[in-house]
Amino acid sequence: MSALRQDLSAAAAVVRRDFLIAVSYRTRFLAQLISLFLTLTLFHFISRLVRVASFPTPDSYFAYAVIGLIILQVLTSTLSVPQGSLRQELVGGTFERLLLSPFGAVRSLLATTLFPLAYSVVTALAMLLFASVVFGVRLDWATLPLVIPIGVLGALSFAGFGILFLAIALLTRQGLTGASYLIAGIGLVSGLYFPVSLLPDWLRWVSEIQPFTPAVDLLRHVMVDTPLHEAVGIEVLKMVGFAALMLPLAVGAVSLTLQYSRRRGTVLEY
């Protein structure tokens, strides 16, 4: 069996483990869906107040906000859930097993990001369906399949940040360090709830130098046909660039943090 196949098999086992743990809490998925549906309902009523030039009808703002909420939910899963899981592994002592496994701690941590991503895609689809069926959000069926390649590219461009937060969690031995600030920041500058054109000039540049704004912009464009903020090529290039830059950097940071913690003797501390 080749090393790659062994690694893929081990990564699949990590995903299966996370799935089994998730389904062992029988009401968690349902409770999360109810919470997300209530959030959508809240935004539906807020959108009734919106009648501005950017959004000529309340429904157009609701469609805009729905996609933002869905992407925020995916981002939260990608960026903060693996960090929380690592914290649980440290407290539960299971991280030690991963550290001593031939699969290794770095690969195990990378594999830990997969289930939350898959889980968030399922909840995102449920939200989209709910918004479409209950509130009549019109989806652009012709371009909707493009969500898959854009979503994959978006996930790759975000994943580096999530992995970097794993390194921070290893170093600080705290969960959710940094991720909650980043998610709040993304909500502010990435056009999740309102167009970035509303941002003051001194803040708008932040929306240009990260992968979240182009991902949100492209996904919203193909799902509900909103106009693009920038040319498609530039937006795709930004996401590819961030994926190419951040992923190796973040994996290197996790590896270095583990080496540092082994040297300090703190790798199993929590």
Next chain:
Amino acid sequence: MHSEAPAMAARPITGTTLEIDLTSPAQLELTNIVRRFGSRTVLTGADLRVPAGTIAWLGGPNGSGKTTLLRIAAGIVVPDSGAVAITGLDPARDRRACHRRLGYLSAGDRALYGRLTVAQNLEFWAAVALVEPRRRPELIDASLSRFELGDLATSRVDRLSTGQRQRVRLAMTFLHEPTLVLLDEPHNSLDEHALLLLDAALNALAGRGGSALWCSPAPTAALRADAAYRLQDGRVVTA
């Protein structure tokens, strides 16, 4: 099930280093290990050699550095100076190869996924231990059988007693047929019968040329120990 376990034979553990062939290849070799934590030097130049086919015991009072030494041997903690070799390999350079050969049991009752069943914990470990998929069922069955966990295979781990959890942890430690096993206080929470099972697992390991180093503050005659050592002032001495 209990009747199948081997009978417990009391063995002297201290003051002995029983007929070990010191020229046989070492499964574990620690050379001049020094480790400090802040201003405190826990290990001051520890040397230890565990040859193939040997089960060694390491004792010493609380805080003497037993766990630190085991963690250094496993590659969890890096020594400030000194060398570690597992079956002749450097764990820092050949991490994957070393960990394939290594089984490690930490002290305490953690390192299990409480929401998973016994079998699911073993399946997960077999996968991350990179056991070939076709061999996993056989090795999992053997491990369940070795520690008499067959009846508990579908039980969730967080519903087991502490002693049963310890048997699951031991089953995971031996599952992938390691050649070197490091056990930190392995007899904790085990009843007399479970100690027999562990002793049998150690005998089987030594029988196929493997080695083990187990540690505890005080000796127990229930577990095999071909050689007995203790940590004194940060060094390993014959007990």
